[in-house]
Amino acid sequence: MSSPYIDELDKGIIKFLANDGRMSFTEIASNLFVTEKTIRTRYKHLLEQNILNVVGVVDPVAIGIKAGAIIQLKVQLPILEQVIEDLKKLKEVRFITSISGKYQVIIQVAVPTYDDLSASFKKIRLIPGLEEMNTTVQLEVHKNTFEYF
Template sequence: MKYEIDELDRAMIKLLSGDGRMSFTELSSRLNVTEKTVRARYKNLIENDILSVVGVVNPIALGLKAEAIIQMKIQSGMLQTAIEELKNIREIRFITMTSGDYPLLAQITVQNQDEITNILYKLDQIPCIKEYKSMIQLQVYKNTFEYI
C-alpha cells in the first residue's frame, strides 16, 4: 500500500526543510500535535522514502567555487551506459534526463576553471557521448531544498 502524505506530513516536511535538526518536541509544539504523533509520522516519512534528513554542505566553504552545467548528446541506444559512466565521475553532483536535443544534463562543482576543463576532457573520453556543451555558472541566486 502506498503511503499518502497529508497536510500534517506536508507541514512537518516544510519545517524540516528549513531546519533538519528541529526536535520532535519543537515540531509537535509548532504543529499542535503530540510528540508521539510527530515521531510516528517522521518514521513513516523516512520508511516510505518520502523524507531524508541530511547535512547540506556549503560548497564554497570547502573551496568548491566553480560550477558548470553540461548538456550531452548520446549515441542511440547508449543512454543507460552514458548515465553509468557519468555516475563514476566524482565531481558530477547531479545528472538528469531531459527533453530536446541534449538528453542528459549534468552539474559539476569543483575548485576552479581548470578542473572544469579536466571534467570536459574526461567526458571527451566516453565514447557514447557524441557532443556536449558546457555553461559556466557565474552566480547562484537561489538554491533551495524546500519543495512544499
C-alpha cells in the same frame, strides 16, 4: 504504482526539517499544534515510505567548491545507459537527469577551481558515445534549495 499519500501535517514536518534538519520533535510539534508522539510517528512513517531522507547538506563554497557548470549532452541512444553509468563514476558530477529534446542528458559539475572545471570537461568528452556537449558555466548561484513545500 501510486504515490504515497501525504497530508498537510506531513508537509509541515518536511518543511520544518528542510529548513532545520536538527529541529527537535518537540519544537516541530509545538509549531504544528500536535503532540510530540504524533510527530515522531509521522516522521518514522515518512522515513519508512522513503518520502523523507535525512542528510547533512554541505555548503559547497564553504568547502572550497567554487566553480560549476550545467552541461547538456547529446548521446548515442543505443548506449545512453552506459554513458549515464560512466558519468555516475565521476566525483565532480553531482547531478544527472535524462531529458527530452535535442540533448538526452543534463549534468551539473561542481569543482574547486576553473582549472578543475576545464579538466572535468576533458574527462567528460572522453566518454564513449558522447556526440555533443553544450556547456554553461555557472557564475553565481542565487537559489539552491531542498524545499518542496
